[in-house]
Amino acid sequence: MLKxxxxxxxxxxxxxxxxxxxxxxxSVRGTVPKIRMISGLEAFKEVIxxxxxxxxxxxxxxxxGRLTGGDMSMTVAGLSLLGHAAQLSSDLGASFxxxxxxxxxxxxxxxxxIKTAYKENYRSDQxxxxxxxxxxxxVVAGTYEREKPAAHFVLGALFWETVVLCEAGARAGAMQxxxxxxxxxxxxxxxxxxxxxxxxxxxAAGAYVSGDPAMLGSIEASDILRAVIIGxxxxxxxxxxxxxxxxxxxxx
Amino acid sequence: MSxxxxxxxxxAIFAVFFLVSIxxxxxxxxxxASINTELANWVQIMLNIALGTGFIALFLYHRRKITRKTKGxxxxxxxxxxxxxxxxxxxxxxxxxxxxxGEVFTAMTTSVICFALFYEVSGAYRAFRIRNFDALxxxxxxxxxxxNFAPLYQSVFPAFxxxxxxxxxxxxxxxxxxxxxxVAIGTIAIAIRILLGYEKAYTG
Numbered sequence: 001m002l003k004x005x006x007x008x009x010x011x012x013x014x015x016x017x018x019x020x021x022x023x024x025x026x027s028v029r030g031t032v033p034k035i036r037m038i039s040g041l042e043a044f045k046e047v048i049x050x051x052x053x054x055x056x057x058x059x060x061x062x063x064x065g066r067l068t069g070g071d072m073s074m075t076v077a078g079l080s081l082l083g084h085a086a087q088l089s090s091d092l093g094a095s096f097x098x099x100x101x102x103x104x105x106x107x108x109x110x111x112x113x114i115k116t117a118y119k120e121n122y123r124s125d126q127x128x129x130x131x132x133x134x135x136x137x138x139v140v141a142g143t144y145e146r147e148k149p150a151a152h153f154v155l156g157a158l159f160w161e162t163v164v165l166c167e168a169g170a171r172a173g174a175m176q177x178x179x180x181x182x183x184x185x186x187x188x189x190x191x192x193x194x195x196x197x198x199x200x201x202x203x204a205a206g207a208y209v210s211g212d213p214a215m216l217g218s219i220e221a222s223d224i225l226r227a228v229i230i231g232x233x234x235x236x237x238x239x240x241x242x243x244x245x246x247x248x249x250x251x252x
Numbered sequence: 253m254s255x256x257x258x259x260x261x262x263x264a265i266f267a268v269f270f271l272v273s274i275x276x277x278x279x280x281x282x283x284x285a286s287i288n289t290e291l292a293n294w295v296q297i298m299l300n301i302a303l304g305t306g307f308i309a310l311f312l313y314h315r316r317k318i319t320r321k322t323k324g325x326x327x328x329x330x331x332x333x334x335x336x337x338x339x340x341x342x343x344x345x346x347x348x349x350x351x352x353x354g355e356v357f358t359a360m361t362t363s364v365i366c367f368a369l370f371y372e373v374s375g376a377y378r379a380f381r382i383r384n385f386d387a388l389x390x391x392x393x394x395x396x397x398x399x400n401f402a403p404l405y406q407s408v409f410p411a412f413x414x415x416x417x418x419x420x421x422x423x424x425x426x427x428x429x430x431x432x433x434x435v436a437i438g439t440i441a442i443a444i445r446i447l448l449g450y451e452k453a454y455t456g
Contacts, residue, residue: 003280010278013440020444073439076446080453104306109453134364141367164368167375181435183428191379191390199431203438206453207445214450218441225437 008250020221027217035219040177040195041081041205047151047175047194048088056150057095059174060085061140061165062110064102064133065157073203074181078156079109080206081179085153086117094151099143100129101136101161137164144168154178154193155202158185166192179205200226263449270447393419 002010027033051058062078065071082098089096098114100107107129115122128143130136141164144152152169154162155178162178162185169176170192178189179197189196197205204222207215239246269291275281276288314328341348380391399405400416445451 001279001281003278006278013274013278016437016440017444020441021448024444024448024450070439073435073442076442076451076453077438080451083453104302113453132361134361137368138364141371160368163375164371167371167378170378171374181431181438183431186431187379187390188375191387192375200434200438203435203442206451207441212450214448215445218445218450222437222441225440226434229433229437 016221016225019224020218023221023224024214024217027213027220030213032213033216033220035204035208035216038197038201038205038208040179040197040201041208043175043177043195044081044085044088044209045092047153047177048085048092048094050175051089051094051150052092054150057097057147058085058089058151058153059097059099059144059147059149059169060153060155061099061101062103062106062156063154063158063161063165063180064136065159066103067105071157074157075103075106077202077206078179079106079113081153081155081209082110083113083117084206084209086114090117090119090121096126097149098127099136099140100127102131102133104129104131133159133161136161140165140168144172144174148172149174152176154180154189155197155205156180158182158189162188163192259449259452263446266446270443393423 023033048058060082062075062082065075065078067075086096086098088094096114096118098110100110107127111127114126118126128139130139140161145168149169149172152165152172152174154165154169154176158165158178158180159182162180166176166178166188176193177195177197178193179202180186180189181199181202186196186198190198200222204219207219236246239249272284272287272291275284310331314331316322317325317328338352341352376394380387380394382388382391396412396416396419406413442451
């Protein structure tokens with residue numbers, strides 16, 4: 001019934017599901033885990049506050065990542081933080097703008113989030129949709145040069161646009177928070193942004209800012225899974241050192 | 253609120269697609285495989301319908317801009333003209349279509365992409381400034397990797413020939429795999445949060 005060669009992966013997936021469901025349930029029942037502070041997320045208020053003080057706008061982009069395939073988790077995380085940033089901007093009285101690119105499916109979601117945050121103060125021109133990556137380059141370079149944003153968020157499944165977005169933000173003198181799980185863009189984020197959320201940090205961010213016990217439980221489950229994988233890696237390395245083929249013993 | 257916008261409906265659709273996709277990937281049950289293929293076809297159909305509604309929305313938006321003469325409305329004429337020209341070109345044979353795409357669209361796109369090169373250079377300058385020890389490591393590694401591609405490197409510094417391969421194969425590979433594992437686990441976490449209805453970002 002199971003495809004050949006996938007049985008171990010399937011067992012690991014079922015095991016992961018079980019851990020997640022157990023720890024989420026435990027957290028909902030009252031045993032809420034403590035999560036370490038993520039400086040990039042704690043800085044949201046500071047960055048948006050700076051925009052309010054200087055009277056300059058806040059710009060947010062999730063890049064060209066879509067809501068499908070491998071980009072899905074990062075785009076969802078970027079959208080979670082979009083809601084948080086929009087709410088903070090609305091509360092503090094900042095001008096918030098979102099630039100969506102290529103992935104048209106994120107526009108209604110972002111629109112709903114910004115409307116929820118700004119309520120009757122929402123304006124349709126708070127969202128700019130750009131249909132292609134090269135067009136995004138020119139839109140971002142021009143807009144940031146004119147508007148001089150004080151705060152710039154680049155969070156999501158980022159592709160080659162990362163360097164243009166972050167460099168345009170840096171030239172405009174914006175404080176920047178960037179985050180992605182896409183390997184080739186991580187160096188740009190780390191070097192050009194004031195705060196960065198790398199890999200798993202971005203994916204945990206939505207849960208962190210929500211403060212929802214169920215969401216926090218899922219972060220604890222992620223940590224346990226990571227420990228299991230590190231343990232497995234050590235066992236496999238020791239096996240290699242002593243001439244034992246652990247993966248074949250486990251049927252991987 | 254309309255029942256079609258309720259979170260439960262969205263979660264249920266996600267759950268069905270998710271479980272069928274997982275089943276199709278891990279098992280070889282013919283029924284699940286055929287349902288999986290059918291759902292993938294539905295996605296394509298829905299995407300095309302969305303494209304049609306998108307076109308209508310675009311038309312209405314730019315018509316409104318023109319009638320109200322809002323800021324930048326002359327560009328809306330260009331959009332209508334471009335749509336009309338491409339529509340005619342699609343039915344005028346592959347030469348016209350190919351010429352418009354290759355000589356106009358590609359040329360303009362390439363021009364815009366080229367200016368990103370200047371951003372790359374100034375971004376690299378900003379990245380390689382030595383502000384702390386981490387930045388020093390980044391600068392040294394980056395310098396070695398860049399010089400590795402210079403033709404003279406291997407002949408002038410034969411003793412350092414293995415360093416770039418070591419940087420790529422050991423510290424860089426280790427960090428990359430760590431990030432990938434973290435992302436994979438985070439993806440499972442998000443999928444389960446959506447499945448259980450806790451993650452609501454994708455529904456707005």
